[in-house]
Amino acid sequence: MLINFYPHLHVLTTFYSAEIVRWVAESRWPFQIVNDRSFQSLMKTGCPGYQIPSAETVSCDVKGVFVCIWQCIAHMLQVM
Secondary structure, eight states: OGGGGOTTHHHHHHHHHHHHHHHHHHHTOOGGGGGOHHHHHHHHHHOTTOOOOOHHHHHHHHHHHHHHHHHHHHHHHHHO
16 A cells, blocks of 8 residues: 555645645646646656546646635735
8 A cells, every 4th residue: 555655645745735836837737637647647656556536536626726816815805
């Protein structure tokens, strides 16, 4: 079981998932990029135990970040 060899896998999973969301959003990659064989190979090289999120998960996460940032900006504009 890979988790035994990677005791901080949960922290890495959260970090990697957030970085994928940021990378996809900033680079305007399609969400399906996570299905690309080369992308998956690269991710597995860095952390073999990492479960790459699905395109649907990345899509939901990008939209969730957008809504959160939009709400923060709207709140800041109301306060000013």
